Amino acid sequence: MLDSVTNLRDLLKDPSLLATKAYIAGEWVDAEDGKTFPVLNPARGDVICHVADMSRADAARAIKAAQLAMKEWAARTGKERAQVLRKWFDLMMANQDDLGTILCAEMGKPLAEAKGEIAYGASFIEWFGEEAKRVYGETIPGHQRDKRLTVIKQPIGVVASITPWNFPNAMITRKCAPALAVGCGFVARPAAETPLSALALAVLGERAGLPAGIFSVITSSRSSEIGKEFCENPTIRKLTFTGSTEVGRILLRQAADQVLKCSMELGGNAPFIVFDDADLDAAVAGAMMSKFRNNGQTCVCANRIYVQAGVYDAFAAKLKEAVSKTKVGDGLAEEVQFGPLVNFAAVEKVEEHIADATSKGAKIEIGGARHALGGNFFQPTVLTGVTDAMIVTNEETFGPVAPLFKFDTEEEVIAKANDTIFGLASYFYARDIGRITRVQEALEYGIVGVNTGIISTEVAPFGGVKQSGLGREGSHHGMDDFLELKYICLSI
Numbered sequence: 042m043l044d045s046v047t048n049l050r051d052l053l054k055d056p057s058l059l060a061t062k063a064y065i066a067g068e069w070v071d072a073e074d075g076k077t078f079p080v081l082n083p084a085r086g087d088v089i090c091h092v093a094d095m096s097r098a099d100a101a102r103a104i105k106a107a108q109l110a111m112k113e114w115a116a117r118t119g120k121e122r123a124q125v126l127r128k129w130f131d132l133m134m135a136n137q138d139d140l141g142t143i144l145c146a147e148m149g150k151p152l153a154e155a156k157g158e159i160a161y162g163a164s165f166i167e168w169f170g171e172e173a174k175r176v177y178g179e180t181i182p183g184h185q186r187d188k189r190l191t192v193i194k195q196p197i198g199v200v201a202s203i204t205p206w207n208f209p210n211a212m213i214t215r216k217c218a219p220a221l222a223v224g225c226g227f228v229a230r231p232a233a234e235t236p237l238s239a240l241a242l243a244v245l246g247e248r249a250g251l252p253a254g255i256f257s258v259i260t261s262s263r264s265s266e267i268g269k270e271f272c273e274n275p276t277i278r279k280l281t282f283t284g285s286t287e288v289g290r291i292l293l294r295q296a297a298d299q300v301l302k303c304s305m306e307l308g309g310n311a312p313f314i315v316f317d318d319a320d321l322d323a324a325v326a327g328a329m330m331s332k333f334r335n336n337g338q339t340c341v342c343a344n345r346i347y348v349q350a351g352v353y354d355a356f357a358a359k360l361k362e363a364v365s366k367t368k369v370g371d372g373l374a375e376e377v378q379f380g381p382l383v384n385f386a387a388v389e390k391v392e393e394h395i396a397d398a399t400s401k402g403a404k405i406e407i408g409g410a411r412h413a414l415g416g417n418f419f420q421p422t423v424l425t426g427v428t429d430a431m432i433v434t435n436e437e438t439f440g441p442v443a444p445l446f447k448f449d450t451e452e453e454v455i456a457k458a459n460d461t462i463f464g465l466a467s468y469f470y471a472r473d474i475g476r477i478t479r480v481q482e483a484l485e486y487g488i489v490g491v492n493t494g495i496i497s498t499e500v501a502p503f504g505g506v507k508q509s510g511l512g513r514e515g516s517h518h519g520m521d522d523f524l525e526l527k528y529i530c531l532s533i
């Protein structure tokens with residue numbers, strides 16, 4: 042079991058991956074004012090270690106270093122940058138076990154799932170390393186006989202990144218990989234709950250040959266202070282954020298003064314729809330993955346499960362059965378499907394959603410209370426009899442609660458599914474090709490999973506519509522947000 046940084050180091054094959062200083066301009070440094078903040082293990086509540094609590098001035102130094110490092114890095118060919126990114130990918134995969142252990146320790150994700158995130162995070166570095174060689178421009182037939190028109194793409198400049206605790210490795214690589222691939226400098230500020238995964242990334246990036254200053258990690262508990270530096274420092278050309286819509290709004294307001302380009306990967310409220318012609322066993326398997334991955338703590342988790350009346354009882358019984366076979370525990374100590382929630386506030390939010398639903402008539406089929414392990418552990422829960430009057434309809438639970446709504450017609454469920462300010466991920470199970478075509482086109486979401494509960498991959502564009510965000514990450518589209526188009530009109 043884990044209860045200190047010494048203990049965590051003992052669990053690692055390469056203890057040097059556990060860094061506690063911030064990484065600025067290619068150096069491992071303390072905060073200018075010497076402050077530190079604790080990193081907790083969510084399974085036990087123990088302090089794993091203390092890391093540097095960087096200030097706004099420290100962040101400004103990292104931004105300056107990135108601007109200086111860009112001069113040489115952007116002048117390299119795409120192939121030269123690709124070679125460094127490939128080494129980084131290889132090092133991540135060679136150290137997958139240790140990176141997974143660090144991630145599990147600070148975030149609580151079961152070890153197997155944490156190792157899966159490392160492979161997922163590394164896939165973005167592999168993918169965008171390959172894309173680095175394919176930043177094509179274009180020529181345009183002249184509008185006059187003496188004109189020759191071209192369009193070239195150039196790196197946007199120094200990029201600032203703010204990421205959440207729920208994917209402390211992959212949310213950084215999904216941003217830094219395309220930015221570095223096109224020649225940008227990158228300053229990452231990870232969530233205070235999970236700084237160690239970001240620092241381990243920097244250790245390996247340094248070993249891979251990232252030049253000093255091109256990639257910095259600002260660990261800090263002073264999130265709003267660092268965010269203001271990112272939004273107000275004129276050297277920053279791009280802000281990329283993943284997190285709640287609430288914080289996304291704050292950042293967009295702050296960025297407006299500089300007309301700062303922003304990418305926003307924000308909150309979700311995913312509908313998961315089961316039609317009466319669905320393969321019920323497949324739908325249950327999909328719901329288990331979509332709803333309960335990372336203990337329900339992902340922005341693309343099913344948040345509302347709509348089941349057509351004819352199969353509602355059968356689906357509910359099968360889902361309850363599947364949940365009953367799962368295990369809750371400390372992901373570092375044993376093979377479990379559910380670790381702890383990230384903190385106690387998350388436990389209280391889950392309890393609030395369940396209490397609201399049951400007070401308005403919902404029934405707890407399984408779970409519904411804190412786990413006997415105590416602390417941040419919670420029982421995976423299935424609710425039936427859920428209605429639109431309940432908080433779970435409009436608010437992201439971000440926890441292990443599967444609320445089952447009953448519906449009658451296709452038109453009804455499409456209207457309900459779309460009746461939200463969010464538009465990130467959606468899912469449905471059906472077999473009629475006419476229904477599949479109609480529903481996939483009618484859902485107002487950036488992502489639609491048809492007969493699958495897992496949609497995330499580096500090769501496809503990830504992102505939302507409405508108040509779930511701006512821009513796309515992953516796929517060849519993921520490069521666009523870190524490039525500027527330049528139109529050249531040559532008169533001969």
Ligand SMILES: NC(=O)C1=CN([C@@H]2O[C@H](COP(=O)(O)OP(=O)(O)OC[C@H]3O[C@@H](n4cnc5c(N)ncnc54)[C@H](OP(=O)(O)O)[C@@H]3O)[C@@H](O)[C@H]2O)C=CC1
Pocket residue numbers: 203204205206207230231232233234261262264265266267268269283284285286288289291305306307308309339340437439465509510
């Ligand atoms: N669309 C997507 O891909 C994703 C969306 N999300 C959404 O994020 C939420 C859960 O993640 P959570 O981390 O709690 O989200 P938050 O929005 O609270 O935090 C996200 C990041 O923003 C930082 N932050 C908070 N306030 C400010 C501020 N005023 N200025 C600058 N930075 C700030 C946090 O720092 P700190 O916590 O250290 O204070 C953290 O690093 C859910 O709503 C989820 O849906 C999460 C992951 C992916």
Ligand SMILES: O=C(O)[C@H](O)CS(=O)(=O)O
Pocket residue numbers: 207208212283338339340341497503
């Ligand atoms: O942070 C998240 O929730 C991720 O974006 C979800 S995914 O990319 O792992 O699906």
